[in-house]
Amino acid sequence: MNNFAIVCLDDDPLVVECLNNELAPFAELFDIYSAFSTDDAQRVLADISTQHQRVAMVICDHELGTDSGVEFLISLDQYPVTQQARTVLINDKPQLDNIVQAVNEGRLHYCLTKPWNPHELQQVLIKELTNFILKYPDEDWLRYSQLLDHRRILNAHIENQMSRFRSGFIRDTSTLDDATLAKQVSDALHEFFALNDESQACRTYSKQHVLTQEGEANHFLWFITEGEVALYKNDEHQCQHEVVKVGPGHLVGGMSFVTGERSFSTGITLCKTSVIKLDRTLFNRVMNSKTDLLPLFTNLLLRNFNRRLQGSIQTELRLQQTLTSLDNAYHQLIEKEKMAMLGQLVAGVAHELNNPVSAILRGSDTLKQTISKLTNTPLSHENQIRGNHILEQAMESRPLSTSEARQRARQLESILGDRQQARKVVQMGIDSADYLENWLLPQKKQLGPLLNEWDNYYQMGNFLRSINVCAQRIADLVKSLKSYARQDDETLHCVDIHEGLEDTLVIFENKLKRHRLIKDYAPLPELCCQPIALQQVWTNLISNALDAIDQEPGEIRVTTRLVSTSNNTPAIEVEVKDNGKGIQPDQQKKIFELNFTTKREGNFGLGIGLSVCQQIIHQHHGNIRVDSEPNRYTKMIVTLPLDNAI
Incomplete structure (x- = not known):
C-alpha cells in the first residue's frame, strides 16, 4: 500500500x-x-x-x-x-x-x-x-x-537538503568559495587519515585507472586531491563520449554513492591521480569522528550535485540550440536544391512557352482580318447560320491526319467534281452524307464562292480553338512551375499522387518530347502527405532519368502500383525507370550520400538531390531504393505507406 x-x-x-x-x-x-x-x-x-x-x-x-x-x-x-x-x-x-x-x-x-x-x-x-x-x-x-x-x-x-543541513550546522559554509571549501575538506581528511589509514583511503592511481563503470553498482566516493578524471557516457550505439573533466576538489561517484543507484557514467583517470576513497562505513566513521567536517563535506557534496545539474541543463540547452540550427540548415539545403533545380527548369519552360505564345499572337492577327470578312459577308441568313455551325464545330474538333484527309477528299472529289473544293469540305468537317444532301449539292453551282465564305468561319473557329489550347498549355506550365517553386507546406493533405507526377511531367515536357514517355498508372487511394515536398522528389527523379540517357530517343517509364510492405502495411509504390547508362554497383550504395553525384563533368549536379529526396521520403515513413544494371537501365523505387501519418 x-x-x-x-x-x-x-x-x-x-x-x-x-x-x-x-x-x-x-x-x-x-x-x-x-x-x-x-x-x-x-x-x-x-x-x-x-x-x-x-x-x-x-x-x-x-x-x-x-x-x-x-x-x-x-x-x-x-x-x-x-x-x-x-x-x-x-x-x-x-x-x-x-x-x-x-x-x-x-x-x-x-x-x-x-x-x-x-x-x-x-x-x-x-x-x-x-x-x-x-x-x-x-x-x-x-x-x-x-x-x-x-x-x-x-x-x-x-534545496531541501541544503536548508536542512544548514539549519543544524553551527558553522555556515555558504560564504566559502569552491576552492576554499575543497581545500578545507582535503586538509581535514588528510589530517584524519594521517594517523589512522589502515583502510588505505588515501591512494594514488596511474593513468587510465577506472574508478566508476557506467551501469554497474558503486559503493565508493572518490575525493580528488591531485590529478584529473574524465567522465564518459555511452550513447545508444554503445559509443563512448566524454562528458566532463574534473580535477582537485571534485567528487566522483557522488550521486550513485548517495542514492544507491547504478553509476551514471564511467570515471577514468587521465594522468597520475591522488584520491581519498571512502565506502559507507568509512564515511560514517570519518563524519562521526570529526564533527566539524560534516558541514564542510555535505556542502561540497551538494555543490557537486548542483554543478552537475546545472551542467546537464546547459548541455541540454546547447543541444536544443544545435538541433534548431541543424533543422534550419536542413531546410536551407532543401531550398537550395529546389532553387538550383528551378533555375534549370525555367530555361526549358521559357523555351516551351515560346511556341504557344507565338501561336496565340499569330492567331490573334489572323482573327482581326477574319472578323471584318464575317461582318461584311454576302451570305444569306441560312448560310450564315451554317457558317456559325462550322465555326462552333471547328472550335471543338481535332485536326485530321494528312492521310485520312487525303483519302476522304479523293472519295468526295468524284461527287463534287473539284479537288480543291473537296479538300475544303473535308477540312471543314462537312463531308458527311447529310451535309452533302442538304448543304452542298443544292448549291453546287455557286459552291466555290460559298466555300470561300464558309472557310472564314472555319478559320475563325480553328484559330479560337488553337488559342484556347495554347492558353491552357501556358496555364498548365505556369501551374506546374508555381507548384514546384512555392514554399513548402508542412501541413498534411490527402491527394491523388498522380496529380503531382503529372505536374512534374508538364515541367519537363520540353525535354521529354525527345524521348518515349510511358505512363503506367494503377488506380490508387489518396495519400495523406506533404505534396509539395513529394513533388521535389519526383522532379529530382525525372531530372536524373533524363540526364542518364546518352542517346536519343530514350525511354522513360513512370509506374505506380499498390503494394504491401514486409509488415503487411498497404503502400503506394512509384517507380521511375530509364534506359540510360545505369549506375555501377559500387556507386549504388553511395548515391544517397550528401555531395555524391554520378553526373559527368559539365553537367549540372549539386550532389544533394537524392540525399534530400531520401530525407523527405523518410519523413513520410517511406523508403527509396535503386535497382540498376550498367548500360541497360536504372529504376528508382519509392514506397510510401498509406496508414502512417507524418
Whole structure:
C-alpha cells in the first residue's frame, strides 16, 4: 500500500476504465481508486482515511446523474485526507460558469474536455502530482523523481537538503568559495587519515585507472586531491563520449554513492591521480569522528550535485540550440536544391512557352482580318447560320491526319467534281452524307464562292480553338512551375499522387518530347502527405532519368502500383525507370550520400538531390531504393505507406 492515492469519479464505467488504463504507469507509487457516484466516492474517502493514506489527486466528471461534480470538488475541504489534493474536472464540453465556480472556490486545478488527448492527461498528472508531492518535505522525493517531474523534484530535494543541513550546522559554509571549501575538506581528511589509514583511503592511481563503470553498482566516493578524471557516457550505439573533466576538489561517484543507484557514467583517470576513497562505513566513521567536517563535506557534496545539474541543463540547452540550427540548415539545403533545380527548369519552360505564345499572337492577327470578312459577308441568313455551325464545330474538333484527309477528299472529289473544293469540305468537317444532301449539292453551282465564305468561319473557329489550347498549355506550365517553386507546406493533405507526377511531367515536357514517355498508372487511394515536398522528389527523379540517357530517343517509364510492405502495411509504390547508362554497383550504395553525384563533368549536379529526396521520403515513413544494371537501365523505387501519418 502506498502513502498516497488517486480517486477517479465518473458514472460512466467506460470513462473510469479509460482513466484506470492511463493511470496504470502511476500505480507503482499511487494507489488508484474508482467511484461511480458521490456516495461511492465518500465511502472510498472513508476507506482511505482508515488506511491512513492521503489523496493526491481527484479526477471527477462534471455530471454525476443528479449530482454535480463541481459541488463534490468544492466539498473536498471537509475531508482531512483531501485537503491538499489536486483536482481535475472532466467536461463533455467546456462550461465556463462551472469552471469559474470551482476556481473561485479554490478547488479546481485543471479542466479536461472529453475526448481528451492521452498526452495531455499524462502532462497534467505529472505536473499536478509533482505539485502535491512537494508539499510533503518529509516524503522521500527521490522515489518519485523517475515518474514525475524529475528536474523540479531534484532541485527541490537539493534545496531541501541544503536548508536542512544548514539549519543544524553551527558553522555556515555558504560564504566559502569552491576552492576554499575543497581545500578545507582535503586538509581535514588528510589530517584524519594521517594517523589512522589502515583502510588505505588515501591512494594514488596511474593513468587510465577506472574508478566508476557506467551501469554497474558503486559503493565508493572518490575525493580528488591531485590529478584529473574524465567522465564518459555511452550513447545508444554503445559509443563512448566524454562528458566532463574534473580535477582537485571534485567528487566522483557522488550521486550513485548517495542514492544507491547504478553509476551514471564511467570515471577514468587521465594522468597520475591522488584520491581519498571512502565506502559507507568509512564515511560514517570519518563524519562521526570529526564533527566539524560534516558541514564542510555535505556542502561540497551538494555543490557537486548542483554543478552537475546545472551542467546537464546547459548541455541540454546547447543541444536544443544545435538541433534548431541543424533543422534550419536542413531546410536551407532543401531550398537550395529546389532553387538550383528551378533555375534549370525555367530555361526549358521559357523555351516551351515560346511556341504557344507565338501561336496565340499569330492567331490573334489572323482573327482581326477574319472578323471584318464575317461582318461584311454576302451570305444569306441560312448560310450564315451554317457558317456559325462550322465555326462552333471547328472550335471543338481535332485536326485530321494528312492521310485520312487525303483519302476522304479523293472519295468526295468524284461527287463534287473539284479537288480543291473537296479538300475544303473535308477540312471543314462537312463531308458527311447529310451535309452533302442538304448543304452542298443544292448549291453546287455557286459552291466555290460559298466555300470561300464558309472557310472564314472555319478559320475563325480553328484559330479560337488553337488559342484556347495554347492558353491552357501556358496555364498548365505556369501551374506546374508555381507548384514546384512555392514554399513548402508542412501541413498534411490527402491527394491523388498522380496529380503531382503529372505536374512534374508538364515541367519537363520540353525535354521529354525527345524521348518515349510511358505512363503506367494503377488506380490508387489518396495519400495523406506533404505534396509539395513529394513533388521535389519526383522532379529530382525525372531530372536524373533524363540526364542518364546518352542517346536519343530514350525511354522513360513512370509506374505506380499498390503494394504491401514486409509488415503487411498497404503502400503506394512509384517507380521511375530509364534506359540510360545505369549506375555501377559500387556507386549504388553511395548515391544517397550528401555531395555524391554520378553526373559527368559539365553537367549540372549539386550532389544533394537524392540525399534530400531520401530525407523527405523518410519523413513520410517511406523508403527509396535503386535497382540498376550498367548500360541497360536504372529504376528508382519509392514506397510510401498509406496508414502512417507524418
